[in-house]
Amino acid sequence: MSNAAAATSTPRRGVFPALQTHPGADHLTQPFWDAAKQGQLVGYQCQSCGTVLLPPKPICFKCGSETFEWVELPGTGVVYSRIIVRHPLREDLAEVCPYVTGVIELDGTQGAGARMIANIVDCEADAVAIGDRVEVVFDHINEEMAVPRFRPIADSYK
Amino acid sequence: MTIKNQAAVVGIGRTQYYRRGESYPQSEMSMACAAIRNALHDAGLNITDLDGFAIYSNSCDPAAVASVLGVPEVRFAASLTSGGGGAAGSVGLAAAAIHAGMATCCVSLMTLQQLNRRLGGSAVGGGLAYSSTSASPYGASADPTAAFTANNGMLSPGHSFAMLAARHMHLYGTRREAFAEIAVTQRAYASKRPMSLRRAPMTKQDYFNARMISDPLCLFDYTMESDGAVAVITVAADRAKDLKQPPAYILASAHGGDGRWGPAVFSYFQAPDEYFASSGHRPVAKRLFEMAGVSPDDVDVALLYDHFTPLVVMQLEDYGFCDIGEGGPFVEAGNIRLDGKIPVNTHGGNLSDAYIIGMTHIVEAVEQIRGTAINQVAGAEIALATGGPASLPVSGTLFQL
Numbered sequence: 001m002s003n004a005a006a007a008t009s010t011p012r013r014g015v016f017p018a019l020q021t022h023p024g025a026d027h028l029t030q031p032f033w034d035a036a037k038q039g040q041l042v043g044y045q046c047q048s049c050g051t052v053l054l055p056p057k058p059i060c061f062k063c064g065s066e067t068f069e070w071v072e073l074p075g076t077g078v079v080y081s082r083i084i085v086r087h088p089l090r091e092d093l094a095e096v097c098p099y100v101t102g103v104i105e106l107d108g109t110q111g112a113g114a115r116m117i118a119n120i121v122d123c124e125a126d127a128v129a130i131g132d133r134v135e136v137v138f139d140h141i142n143e144e145m146a147v148p149r150f151r152p153i154a155d156s157y158k
Numbered sequence: 159m160t161i162k163n164q165a166a167v168v169g170i171g172r173t174q175y176y177r178r179g180e181s182y183p184q185s186e187m188s189m190a191c192a193a194i195r196n197a198l199h200d201a202g203l204n205i206t207d208l209d210g211f212a213i214y215s216n217s218c219d220p221a222a223v224a225s226v227l228g229v230p231e232v233r234f235a236a237s238l239t240s241g242g243g244g245a246a247g248s249v250g251l252a253a254a255a256i257h258a259g260m261a262t263c264c265v266s267l268m269t270l271q272q273l274n275r276r277l278g279g280s281a282v283g284g285g286l287a288y289s290s291t292s293a294s295p296y297g298a299s300a301d302p303t304a305a306f307t308a309n310n311g312m313l314s315p316g317h318s319f320a321m322l323a324a325r326h327m328h329l330y331g332t333r334r335e336a337f338a339e340i341a342v343t344q345r346a347y348a349s350k351r352p353m354s355l356r357r358a359p360m361t362k363q364d365y366f367n368a369r370m371i372s373d374p375l376c377l378f379d380y381t382m383e384s385d386g387a388v389a390v391i392t393v394a395a396d397r398a399k400d401l402k403q404p405p406a407y408i409l410a411s412a413h414g415g416d417g418r419w420g421p422a423v424f425s426y427f428q429a430p431d432e433y434f435a436s437s438g439h440r441p442v443a444k445r446l447f448e449m450a451g452v453s454p455d456d457v458d459v460a461l462l463y464d465h466f467t468p469l470v471v472m473q474l475e476d477y478g479f480c481d482i483g484e485g486g487p488f489v490e491a492g493n494i495r496l497d498g499k500i501p502v503n504t505h506g507g508n509l510s511d512a513y514i515i516g517m518t519h520i521v522e523a524v525e526q527i528r529g530t531a532i533n534q535v536a537g538a539e540i541a542l543a544t545g546g547p548a549s550l551p552v553s554g555t556l557f558q559l
Contacts, residue, residue, distance in 0.1 A: 020305055033305070081427075082321070082324060083372050083375075086371065089313050119310050130324065
């Protein structure tokens with residue numbers, strides 16, 4: 001299913017070019033990508049105990065329930081960990097490195113089980129620290145897919 | 159009923175180690191067969207004695223290897239799941255098979271030729287490796303959750319393990335000086351071994367001069383990519399004492415991990431907060447020491463799977479050689495050197511000896527127990543070898559003189 005070498009435009013420093021041009025979704029994951037196209041970050045919430053799962057799974061690992069609803073999340077969160085990729089593993093990444101990829105704990109979730117792994121953009125690579133607050137920004141790849149990335153929230157909102 | 163001291167490693171064998179791709183025109187099959195024959199010879203056994211394959215990461219196809227070698231009858235053929243995490247656990251699998259009466263003489267092995275494939279960067283070519291969280295390998299071709307992880311810039315194990323390292327540094331103040339101490343100490347061990355691949359002396363300055371790859375990791379925090387094969391032979395304890403070499407008794411072995419560790423370090427990163435910045439070995443270590451009836455203080459040498467230096471720090475914590483979060487200062491104080499509290503990776507490890515996915519750690523543990531290691535820990539009686547940190551299962555085995 002590899003649709004590698006996505007048809008993205010010119011390389012942008014700090015922005016990892018998406019590998020996919022289509023989310024390859026099934027009935028469980030499609031609502032996430034539909035919402036993403038609308039600029040909304042949604043989570044798959046257990047209706048029994050409130051646990052949020054991302055990616056969505058058929059069973060709640062906390063309580064065993066199979067009843068979920070998609071809920072809109074605030075779209076903000078905290079950098080739980082992050083790396084700075086300085087060495088380009090592919091030739092075309094030379095103009096992209098350094099880029100930052102982080103594990104994000106999302107507001108409105110319990111953390112583990114709903115963390116997102118995302119490129120952190122619109123910032124100096126060295127300026128992103130664990131604990132920084134970030135907000136989602138959707139990178140619209142094409143009509144099929146918008147990739148969630150995150151950017152630092154300006155100091156005044158911290 | 160446990161496998162405690164029910165079996166022993168009695169033979170070790172290997173091919174020469176090669177840099178990635180340089181074992182050609184040998185094949186993974188020919189190297190596997192050479193390593194197995196060398197290990198049997200080391201034990202004073204013959205191919206007709208071999209009746210079991212207790213492997214990990216599906217390192218070989220026992221059907222093919224047995225037919226080539228002329229094994230009269232295969233009575234046991236099983237692999238621990240996932241990847242390098244099962245390395246040390248494979249001899250525990252051998253001990254279990256032998257103790258249960260399903261086989262009498264088992265080989266555990268890895269054979270590796272990275273001519274056309276690379277373990278170090280499976281997504282580099284643009285594929286979606288590390289994006290599968292499917293429950294079945296047969297269903298992995300079209301994982302609809304791939305899109306949640308494939309477009310974020312995580313391309314290789316080095317990227318993934320750097321994420322754990324960064325969190326550990328944030329939580330505990332762990333410094334790159336600790337990672338440097340591991341790289342430099344292990345290089346010094348390897349420099350004394352003719353078979354090791356990276357033998358040029360390395361100073362702390364060399365370490366800090368190296369280019370950053372996936373910050374906080376630099377070039378020397380990474381293992382190399384190697385070719386070669388390593389095999390070990392396990393038989394029952396009562397048979398072991400009459401063979402050619404001093405037995406390295408399998409004091410205890412455990413594999414697995416926390417149920418929410420899952421494929422934690424490759425695409426998932428959903429491990430609970432209390433052990434995100436860990437090696438994933440904590441529950442395995444607990445069961446291992448319980449089975450053995452010994453404590454970390456009783457271990458004389460530790461062969462800790464070292465694909466990336468920070469994971470050595472985390473394993474030192476998870477196996478109880480120091481407190482959680484204290485691994486950095488513990489290492490920086492020189493405790494992993496030959497004269498330290500717990501000498502670590504005295505063969506040079508994956509970092510500087512050769513990266514045969516953890517098998518070299520088992521061989522070094524056995525040589526330390528026999529008293530024949532090149533960097534011998536004086537009077538070593540108990541040795542720990544580990545596999546992983548990686549996707550579940552990770553594993554640990556204690557060997558005893």
